[in-house]
Amino acid sequence: MMHGYAAxxxxxxxxxxxxxxxxxxxxxxxxxxxxxRRRAVPVLLxxxxxxYAHATLAVAGLSTLITHSAQAFTVVKLAGAAYLVGLGGWTWHTTTRPRPPASADRPGRARSVYVQAVLANVLNPKAASIYLTLVPQFVVPGSSVAGQILGLATVHAALMAVWLLTWTALLHRGARLVREARFRRVIGRVSAVVLVTLGLRAATA
Known part of the structure; x- marks a missing residue:
């Protein structure tokens, strides 16, 4: 069981x-x-x-194995970097295409966004490092390690959700600006550059 002060x-x-x-x-x-705003849901999920995938790996001890294997960690790091760079390239490409009609913006699209968010976190060395280095500092001996790690992951996920929902609300307040094609194109390209930069940074870290 996770202790309150640790959380x-x-x-x-x-x-x-x-x-x-x-x-x-x-x-x-x-x-x-x-x-x-509805697109925020699959990103949050x-x-x-x-x-939770990183937390599960930490519980299973696989993260420790990666830590002690330079080759395994390099593979994970490069896979995450390649995914972010690829996602950035795809994002840049989509800014040159017209926005699909509302009828095309349905469950299939939501699943695609969900998968992107899952992979962006699972293959993210920064997220992995949190559960390799930071989480163990708050695990109290004598209690269930699995329960504590999953509890800390819940705290992490909840705080992340609050942060992303706050930004979702801010973006919604600027809805008129957001609807402008030029603004969406600029945001898309900035997002693409950020993703590529994150990928390159992860590969060289």
Missing amino acids: AGFLLAILPVIATPGASMTLLVQHVTTGG GTATGL
């Missing part, structure tokens, strides 16, 4: 990481500006799924 300490420690723009924020801005 509070982890929350404070994770705040700067969450406030740093990353793949989830980039995806949120990109999809909310093109598809409205995908982000939470990715965080």
Whole structure:
């Protein structure tokens, strides 16, 4: 069982990481500006799924194995970097295409956004490093390790959801500006550059 002081300490420690723009924020801005507030839902769910995936790996001890295998960690890091660069390239490409009609903006699109968010987190070395280095600092001996790690992942996911929902509300307040094709194109291209930059940074870190 997770102790209250451990959860509070982890929350404070994770705040700067969450406030740093990353793949989830980039995806949120990109999809909310093109598809409205409902696009925030698959981004949030995908982000939470990715965080729980890292927590599960930490519980299973696989993250520790990667830490002690330079080759395995390099493979994970490069896979994540390649995905972010590829996603950035795809995002840039989509800015040159007209926005699909509302009838095409349905469940298939939501599933695609969800998968993007999951992969952006699962293949993100920064997210992995949190569960390799930061989370163990808040695990209290004598209690269930699995319960504590999953509890901390819940704190992480909840705080991330609050952060992304706050930005969703801010983007919605600027709905008139968001509806302008030029603004969406600029946001899309900025998002593409950020994703590629994150990927290159992950590959060289």
